[in-house]
Amino acid sequence: MASLQRHLKDTEATEALGAELALMAKPASVICLHGDLGAGKTTLARSFIQALAGEEIEVPSPTYTLVQTYDTARLSVAHVDLYRLTLPAELDELGLDDLLATHQVIVEWPERLARALPADRLDVRLVTEDKARIAQLTGHGAWSLALKRLSAIADFLKDTDWAKAKRLFLEGDASFRRYERLVMGSKTAVLMDMAERPDGPAVKNGKPYSAIAHLAEN
Known part of the structure; x- marks a missing residue:
């Protein structure tokens, strides 16, 4: 909760x-x-x-x-x-x-x-x-x-130049990531939201795939 x-x-x-x-x-x-x-x-x-x-x-x-x-x-x-x-x-x-x-x-x-x-x-x-x-x-x-x-x-x-930007849903890819389009006047930007994920099961030498491939955690 x-x-x-x-x-x-x-x-x-x-x-x-x-x-x-x-x-x-x-x-x-x-x-x-x-x-x-x-x-x-x-x-x-x-x-x-x-x-x-x-x-x-x-x-x-x-x-x-x-x-x-x-x-x-x-x-x-x-x-x-x-x-x-x-x-x-x-x-x-x-x-x-x-x-x-x-x-x-x-x-x-x-x-x-x-x-x-x-x-x-x-x-x-x-x-x-x-x-x-x-x-x-x-x-x-x-x-x-x-x-x-x-x-x-x-x-x-709140600590960026985009604090007052309008936030719009942006269709993303098939991954767990989520995207928003930020709009402020004539300026736009893309915000990627990637929540921290737990490591998966060990696949080699006791390490999960995320550690072997050096995937970003968040």
Whole structure:
């Protein structure tokens, strides 16, 4: 499990967090948004979906429909709002289990689920403080590593000329590496994210392949 806290001074900061989380989106992944009415859950979900779509598409709140799905070039997303959920049986009618297996799912009011939350998930708790918001992020399972990488990248960028650059998902190769395109005005750069990997089994003289080939560890 990993956690971090972000201070969101305004709506733009909440939207920026949604776009940042979209960089780690993938099928069969779940983000749970916790917070009172007006805490910014829908704002964050909307920016998350728009970042995946690559444009400011219309993202209405699914308060009455409960589920709204979007097919983007990168992956399919399901925006779920359980505020008006009255009966647990309604979840079966919504096909939530199928969506959890195939879509990137972002859920508002996950507390209303009458079942255990998925083991691989990101919990985002939004709390209003004066005129700002505090976002407490807790990653479980695969989201634990993703959250650590987001934190490491943010720490790296803040001390560079790219601290205020727009970060965009960039399709990479078939390796474990992940890429982003940084855009700031007319300038662009490519950021490669390569998390540290454990050594594999010994293949020669008691050494793993990574040591023999002198592969970079991170």
